[in-house]
Amino acid sequence: MMKPKCRLIGEDGNIFNLMGIVSRTLKEAGEPEKADEMVKRITTEAKSYDEALAMLMDYVNVE
Template sequence: MSKPKCKLIGEDGNIFNLMGIACRTLRRAGLKKQAEEMVDKITRSKSYDEALVIIMEYVEVE
């Protein structure tokens, strides 16, 4: 699966903000199921760093 590009650098670093941006990017790319899966994994993650790694698994961060 090719990952959609997502501009996160320079955005507010709040994890919920970053998750929302990545989620919208996935939905716009027609990847609704992956967006839901990503949100589920992030909300179950144990740390900020773990959540960032999950985001990077789904989108290409720029």
């Protein structure tokens, strides 16, 4: 799967805000199941902010 581009530079760095932006990007790219998977992974597996950011980048190409 080609990862969709997602503009996060300059956005509020709150992880929940970033998750929302990435989720919306995935849904707009026709990948709603990936959006759900990403949220579940971050909320259950991420042990730090940096780990959560790395998980976000598994799903989108950050601009």
